[in-house]
Amino acid sequence: xxxxxxxxxxxxxxxxxxxxxxxxxxxxxxxxxxxxxxxxxxxxxxxxxxxxxxxxxxxxxxxxxxxxxxxxxxxxxxxxxxxxxxxxxxxxxxxxxxxxxxxxxxxxxxxx
Ligand SMILES: [Cu+2]
Numbered sequence: 814x815x816x817x818x819x820x821x822x823x824x825x826x827x828x829x830x831x832x833x834x835x836x837x838x839x840x841x842x843x844x845x846x847x848x849x850x851x852x853x854x855x856x857x858x859x860x861x862x863x864x865x866x867x868x869x870x871x872x873x874x875x876x877x878x879x880x881x882x883x884x885x886x887x888x889x890x891x892x893x894x895x896x897x898x899x900x901x902x903x904x905x906x907x908x909x910x911x912x913x914x915x916x917x918x919x920x921x922x923x924x925x
Contacts (some may be wrong), residue, residue, distance in 0.1 A: 831909035832856045833917055838903075840919035847898075847923050851878050851891040853905055858886040863908040866891050868901050898925040 835854040838844055851866055866878040866889065880893035889907065904918045 830911060830913055831859055831907055831915045832915040833905070835920065836903075838921040842921040844921060844923050847896040848893045851852065851889075851893050851903070853889045853907075855887050855889070855907065855909075858910045860910075861886075861889060861891060864889045865906045867904045868894060868896060869904060870897075870902075871900050896923055898923045 832855060833853060834856055835852075837850070837852040838848050846863070849852045853866070861880060861882055861884075866880060866881050867916050868876045868878060876894040876896070879892055881890045881892070884890050889905070900920055902918055902920045906914060909915055
């Protein structure tokens with residue numbers, strides 16, 4: 814019974830860990846113009862005040878998006894910095910409700 818109880822804990826722990834479900838801009842998207850908003854949706858609540866979104870260009874220049882304090886608890890919305898044409902890597906970092914810091918990254922392109 815103890816083993817069963819321990820195994821039962823595993824899915825709950827995994828479920829509590831934040832996973833990125835949806836993103837705007839989407840990964841690998843080709844945008845016709847620079848995005849004005851960035852929206853990330855997770856599988857659970859994240860602590861908005863401790864979320865960061867960085868945009869990094871191919872030369873390594875890093876711009877920070879301004880995360881909005883309001884909105885649904887499972888979403889991180891941000892004002893995009895002014896992005897020029899080219900490939901940008903979006904690096905996100907959130908604090909999930911289970912206390913773990915979770916990070917991820919994906920790229921998108923802004924057409925010239
Ligand atoms: Cu976790």
